[in-house]
Amino acid sequence: MSAQRAITQIEASQAMPADVPLRRIGLGGLLAATARRHPDRIAVIDPADKPDWSGRPAITWTYAAASEIVERLARGLRSWRLPPGSRIGLCLPGSAESALAILAVEAAGHVACLLPVSWDEDRLLAAAQGVALSAILTQARLGSAAPAERMCAVAARYFGLRYLAAFGPDVPDGVINLDRFVLDGPAEAAGGSPPAPAGIVTFVGGDPDRPVYRSGPSVVAAAAAHLAAARVAPSERILSLIGPHDLRGLVTGLGAALVAGATLEAMPLFDGAAFAATLRRPVPTHLVAPAFLERNLAGRDLPAELRSITLVHRAPARFPGRSRVPGGPQALRLDTVIDTMAFDETAILSGRRGSPGDLALVLGKPERLALPPSLMRLHRGIDGRLAFRGQACAATTLQRGSRQDALGETWHDTPYAAVLFAGLATAIDMAPTDTALAGTVPSPEAPASPESVASA
Known part of the structure; x- marks a missing residue:
């Protein structure tokens, strides 16, 4: 399945209700x-x-x-x-x-x-x-x-x-x-x-006492949602500096490569000289890297074959300054930069900088999320707490080794909220702990407010 095919399926399912599952494939x-x-x-x-x-x-x-x-x-x-x-x-x-x-x-x-x-x-x-x-x-x-x-x-x-x-x-x-x-x-x-496909178990924040289960189709759905922003074509290469030890590494690496029909090349142990040589190999490449490497890449002459850079953040996180002035201190000399935010093991949200899907815009106004509701929906509660719904975020916590299947139509609350300035998200931080405001995520049957729920 190519990235173009995955995106076509996403566009074709825009009118699909949130409770209709996508094809079950691992x-x-x-x-x-x-x-x-x-x-x-x-x-x-x-x-x-x-x-x-x-x-x-x-x-x-x-x-x-x-x-x-x-x-x-x-x-x-x-x-x-x-x-x-x-x-x-x-x-x-x-x-x-x-x-x-x-x-x-x-x-x-x-x-x-x-x-x-x-x-x-x-x-x-x-x-x-x-x-x-x-x-x-x-x-x-x-x-x-x-x-x-x-x-x-x-x-x-x-x-x-x-x-x-x-x-x-x-x-x-x-x-x-x-x-x-x-x-x-x-x-x-x-x-x-x-x-x-029986699914996978990952661990929140690398904590062995916080295992999370998700089904195989949910992993594929999360990768498809990421590819809607990354747009990796068949036969292109994903060069990943993030190991498949959690959802963010699995979705942006192996999952994205298999959904797109692309090539995965990973570097488990980072070496600067080896990375530079590998990056300059003459093949269309999509780099996946931890967000902190943006400062190291800024201002450098990047290979012409580099199609995009996906910078992977893990909540809580602050978005860096985004100077697009040539030679600016944070200027990445590349047209396509993708920010990917991992909300623990619940959801992976990706968006292209400078596009309508820019995470600063989407997190500031969730109705901008341009994904089919069966794949992913985003909600911001009264206390600012973010919640996700859809097959791409159908995960459930394991309790002493037992689990119940997570349903895509269930809202999955997170402990995070967007820090907003002038309607744009500048960071993801922990949500307020005021118990009077807790539990504001609506039930799946509740009517969705166009101001707070993305149902594109």
């Missing part, structure tokens, strides 16, 4: 669809320095090759005989293994739980217990760290962990070698219909 279904139509298109590119910090070769995967490897990994996971919908932790850097593992867990009918590689043993243990993980996939080596050995220590303290596996080399004793899943013969077609 990330793996998108990979398989592109692999059938464009098998030689590049799907994932490993960074050139990967052998230095992982001991594994840097590989460029076509869509066809990636689809085959995903099925081989999924076949190995299915051999574990876990109940459908089991939670499998993924503690991997943002390299090809991470992308393929996420897709393989989905293809096996399980829930991928994204565990940041920066977590220590205690946080990993808290997440494993709270989410009730049945298995963990990790990597033997990451620079000077040994994630697989750290997971062995977690397994010794948490007896609910039935399987522990890692990509090599030097996989510790007692840990399943995932490379053997890939190398052990040709992929076999799974019997019957593929399982429905």
Whole structure:
């Protein structure tokens, strides 16, 4: 599915009521669809320095090759005989293994739980217990760290962990070698219909005690909403400096690439010289970077092949000054700059600077949000608190490992409010805590005020 196709679907569904779900498809279904139509298109590119910090070769995967490897990994996971919908932790850097593992867990009918590689043993243990993980996939080596050995220590303290596996080399004793899943013969077609995408679990603010679940179609919907602003074309490259450890990294990276039929190249470990060389590769590129890097990029001569820069903010955050004067202190010498705001693990909101979808305009006046209501709606309560509705933000908190499916027609409140000046948002801050103003989000059946609800 291309970005243009995704945008066409968005435009075609403008009149769709908010409670009509979009097509139920997961990330793996998108990979398989592109692999059938464009098998030689590049799907994932490993960074050139990967052998230095992982001991594994840097590989460029076509869509066809990636689809085959995903099925081989999924076949190995299915051999574990876990109940459908089991939670499998993924503690991997943002390299090809991470992308393929996420897709393989989905293809096996399980829930991928994204565990940041920066977590220590205690946080990993808290997440494993709270989410009730049945298995963990990790990597033997990451620079000077040994994630697989750290997971062995977690397994010794948490007896609910039935399987522990890692990509090599030097996989510790007692840990399943995932490379053997890939190398052990040709992929076999799974019997019957593929399982429905079971979804993912991420953690609010990197807190292992705050897990959030969302369905596979909700992840795809969030990526489609982001692409309405990013407009990545098929065969173009997304160069991401943000790992897929939470919703913002997953949506702007792997999710956006698969929805657009584009290429994903990630840099899990940032190196300035390597980044400069990778950025200047002669291929149409969309850079995804943490918002704080804007000052480093401002005023620099950027490659002609760079189509856009997506600057990813995480609420609470302040929007930087936006001088568009040539040579100005905050002037990015690029026509297309996209601001993306992550509202914890609830919603990802993206908008092009200087366009009608600029986040400063949309957050100042929510009815400007130009997305179909089935995909995303935005509401500002009496106390300024922002809430989201639609399939792109259908998430629910896990309570002691149990969940209820989040519905797109439910309003999802956030603790954040926009700081406004002259009708424009200059920042996102915590909303007032006055209990008299709390709970002002209307029910799905309540009539929407045109001054406060976006229903474009």
